[in-house]
Amino acid sequence: MSRRGTGVLVAAVVGLGVLVAGAGVSHALQPGEVLSDSKLEQRARGISLGLRCLVCQNQSIDDSDAQVAQDLRRVVRQRLVAGDSDAEVRAYIVDRYGDFVLLKPPFNARTLLLWLGPVIVLLCGGALVLWGRRRARAGTPALSAAEQAELQKLLDDRERRI
Incomplete structure (x- = not known):
């Protein structure tokens, strides 16, 4: 492939990547919801981005x-138009829906x-793993000298047969 063809291919891939990355960002705000006062609209957007x-x-x-x-976007904008501060709007929403x-x-x-919660689950999981390892280690008895000799004899016999 020529340098020019490679450059076109790279540009196409980069362009496609930009389109795909931009496709994930979508704002559902409807044109009729936008406030005419740009400062109030900016405040409303800031509040809306923090609400689930x-x-x-x-x-x-x-x-x-x-x-x-x-509906929540509409309430946020109504409260701002009514003169509430950002904190008052958040408090109004939290009072109705909780944290x-x-x-x-x-x-x-x-x-x-x-x-x-996540930290507690992680610590409990780690404790279970340690407990399980200690239990497994404690459950395996050490072999006596006679047992070790017998095991070695069996392994040697097996080696000779193979």
């Missing part, structure tokens, strides 16, 4: 097409298990 879609669960409400996400609605829930007594 209750249906999709791993998407922000800004990225989700679910009806609940659309679960936050993509990054706070570290407090109610979310302690959520934050520490």
Whole structure:
């Protein structure tokens, strides 16, 4: 293949990669939901990116097409237009849906298990592995000198037959 053909192929692959990477980023925000005040809209987008879609669960409400996400986006914008601060809007949503609605829930007594759960599971798993190894080691008795000699004799006999 010529240098020019290789260059075209590389450019095509890079272009396809850019298209595929960009395809994963989609914002579900509908044109009718956008506020005319760009500063309020920017605040609304910032808040929306931190709120979890209750249906999709791993998407922000800004990225989700679910009806609940659309409703939450609408509520966020209504509260901002009404004059609420960003913290007041988040508090309003959390009061209704709990900390679960936050993509990054706070570290407090109610979310302690959520934050520490993976560490606890990892520690318990490690403890089980160590316990199992110690138990297996303790369950294998050491051979006496006579048993070792008998085992060696059996192995030697087997070697001669092969």
